[in-house]
Amino acid sequence: MPYWDLFTDRALWMQLSILVVVTLGTYLLLSVALRVLSRQLMQRNEKSHSRVFYFGSALLLNTSKLLLFAFALMIGLKTVELSPRWEAALAHGWFIALAFQIALWADHAVQLWTTSLHRDGKARNPVTTTLIGIMVRLVIWTVMLLSILSNLGVDITAMIASLGVGGIAIALAVQTLLSDMFASMSIGIDKPFEIGDFVVFGEVAGTIEHIGLKTTRIRALSGEQIVVANADLLSQIVHNYKRMNTRRIVFTFGISPNTPVEKVRQVSGEVRRIIEGMDETNFDRAHFFAFNESQLTFEVVHIVQTADYNRYMDIQQEINLQLLQALRDIDVKLAFPIRKLEFIGGDLPQVQVAGVPQDKGSANDAPYRGQPDGA
Structure with a gap:
């Protein structure tokens, strides 16, 4: 009657009762403690708006109920007598449950981090944040699995080496x-x-x-x-x-090379007056800086206080229009390209004046050829 003896063994039932009471009591105590601590962290987050308190509260709420019960059960098993074999298994159980829970917390923390990046109002690359989140989570669960296998006595050296060789081969194939x-x-x-x-x-x-x-x-x-x-x-x-916060603008214009020196001096002052009277731009300098072909060249620099290209073009157009009017007011002409041709040697083509053909002459007679009488 061995099975009947088990039902009548008062010591066994006493240990089972203690195990059930301690396990349930510990589970309830841990659940209440986690909820209270999570609530406290959430209240601190509402006052300080710190991500640390928010993440801590969310992680505590994400604690696995199954793993929490496993912790409570192992605490209850500590209150009863177990064989050495069960004691060794209990030691491994502690590590496995703790490793799983830490991995769950870390995994949830990564998910909260990637989600918060899309909710702070800033434009970010969703593909990149998702990719980073997946890679970090993959590392978390890989480390958790390898640590559990190592704790159970499995030699993971060969496994790590195989993963390394396989990773190199894959990397070369899809580099x-x-x-x-x-x-x-x-x-x-x-x-x-x-x-x-x-x-x-x-x-x-x-x-x-x-x-x-x-x-x-x-x-x-x-x-x-x-x-x-x-x-x-x-x-x-x-x-x-x-x-770009500001835009540095450099532009040039040319005036006629026959302009008197006194009026050339006035041009820089007119440019400064025009630009300083404009909104959203700051005058820097305006100089007559070069003798170019057929013109006296001025270089002007001003700083537009906006990155909007269309607004910059509006400002520059207004500067150009006012500059054109100012040059006309002081009787300064803008430069236009001038080309001079010199005819050396040979004969000029026949020139007709009033329909009457003229005789050809030499090149030296060219200035007088084709002139009407009395001209």
Whole structure:
């Protein structure tokens, strides 16, 4: 009657009762403690608006109920007598449950981090943040699995070596794809440009529409969409005009070389007066700096206080119109290209005056050839 003896064994039932009471009591105590601590952290987060308190509260609420019960059960098992074999198994159980819970907390923390990046109002590359989140979570669960196997006595050295060799082989096979993937991660982390930025590189100028895992898509000024590999894009010098706060403008104009010196001196003052009277731009300098072909060249520099290209063109147009009027007011003419031709040797073509052909002459008689009588 061995089975009947088990039902009548008062010591066994006493230990089972203690195990059940301690397990349930510990489970309830841990559950209440986690909820109270999570509530306290949430209240601190509402006062300080710190992500640390918010993440801590969310992680505590994400504690696995099953693992929490496993912890309570193992605490209850400590109150009863167990054989050495069960004691060893209990020691491994503690580590496995703790490793799983830490991995769950870390995994949830990564998910909260990637989600918060899209909710803070800033434009970010969603592909890059998702890729980084997946890679970090993969590392977390890989480390958790390897640590559990090592705790159970499994030799993981050969497994790690195999993973390394396999990873090298895969990397060599898809090195172009991996190059673009890591370039996408670099764009997401370093942020040389973001969606909506106007960029110029090489012969391409346009607005960033999408930053993908392998390529970046740009809407060109002419309307078409340009697709560029991320690695190729980062290998070039990229001008990001979206982040430009001011615009330094340099322009030149020329006046007639026959302009008197006194009036040439007045031109710089007129330019300064015009630009200083304009809004959203600051005068820097205006100088007569060169004798060019057929003109006296002035160089003007002013700083436009906006990155808007259309607004800059409006300002520059108004400066040009006022400058044109100011030059006319002081009787200064703008320069126009002049070409002089000199005829040396040979005969000039026949010239007709009033329909009467004239005799050909030598080149030396050219100034008088073709002139009517009495001219």
